[in-house]
Amino acid sequence: MKCVICKHGETIKGTTTITLERGSSTLVFKDVPAQICDNCGEKYVDHQTTQTLLKKAGL
Numbered sequence: 001m002k003c004v005i006c007k008h009g010e011t012i013k014g015t016t017t018i019t020l021e022r023g024s025s026t027l028v029f030k031d032v033p034a035q036i037c038d039n040c041g042e043k044y045v046d047h048q049t050t051q052t053l054l055k056k057a058g059l
């Protein structure tokens with residue numbers, strides 16, 4: 001898909017690291033599937049994936 005941030009790049013499949021905070025703890029999820037802009041590097045994680053992570057984190 002086209003990047004909505006820079007409006008020039010195309011997103012490509014990749015993985016990213018997501019950090020979630022729960023109280024005084026910080027949870028880090030590595031290798032989260034995401035679409036990444038090949039121009040500006042903006043990362044898009046889909047809603048489903050976000051929900052799964054929040055559930056895993058107990059949020």
Ligand SMILES: [Zn+2]
Nearest residue numbers: 003006037040
């Ligand atoms: Zn972009």
